Structure formats: structure tokens, C-alpha cells
Amino acid sequence: MPAMDNDSYDSYIKLEKKINRKMKRMANSYRVVAIVDKGLDLHLDRVQFQRMMVNDWLDSNGYAIKDEIAHVAKKHILIEAKVDDLEEKIFRIVQEWNKKKKLLTVLNENLHELNKFMNEENIEN
Structure with missing residues (x-):
């Protein structure tokens, strides 16, 4: 890997900080939080349904x-x-x-x- 001079290094650090700020703004926006919340609710509903189905199947077949x-x-x-x-x-x-x-x-x-x-x-x- 070629050595980085100070200007390249500083530019890289600034770019990284800029990208991190944009990601934080995006992740903290109401729209993203609402989408993630809805996705988690749907996922949890599916997990609960699958657990219920598995328990019913185990019970009907006499398994613990x-x-x-x-x-x-x-x-x-x-x-x-x-x-x-x-x-x-x-x-x-x-x-x-x-x-x-x-x-x-x-x-x-x-x-x-x-x-x-x-x-x-x-x-x-």
C-alpha cells in the first residue's frame, strides 16, 4: 500500500466524518425510525406465529x-x-x-x- 501524505490523510478523515454525520442524520430521522419500527413489529409477529405453530405441532405429535x-x-x-x-x-x-x-x-x-x-x-x- 502506498504511503499517504498528510493532505490525503486529512481529506480521508474529513470525508469519513462527513459520511458518519450523514449516516447519523439518516438513522435518526423519523422516517427511518418508523420504517425500522414497523419492520421489527412485523418480524416479531412472524416469530410469535412461528413459535405458536411449532408448539402446536410439537404438542399434537406428543413431543415436549x-x-x-x-x-x-x-x-x-x-x-x-x-x-x-x-x-x-x-x-x-x-x-x-x-x-x-x-x-x-x-x-x-x-x-x-x-x-x-x-x-x-x-x-x-
């Missing part, structure tokens, strides 16, 4: 509509959170169980040794 799917998804998320909570509780219970099982094993060994000691004492007496 968006609201029902969203409801099921929310339920799924809640249930998944409950399952995670239960898994965490089960994990803690199993850890506690294993600790107590080890303690019982140690206690059983100590009782066994005590019993052996008591038997030896009884034999000596």
Missing part, C-alpha cells in the same frame, strides 16, 4: 415443548445436586466406618492379648 424441557432440565440439575450431596455423605460415612473398624480391630487385638495374659496368670496361680 421448550418450557417442559427447561422444567425437566431444572429438575435434573436439582436432583444431580442432591445426588452429589448424598455421594459426599456416603463417602464420609464410609471413611468413619473404616476408622471405627480399624479401632475395633485394634481393640480386639488388645482384648485378645489381655485374655492371653489373664489365662497365663490363671495357669500360674
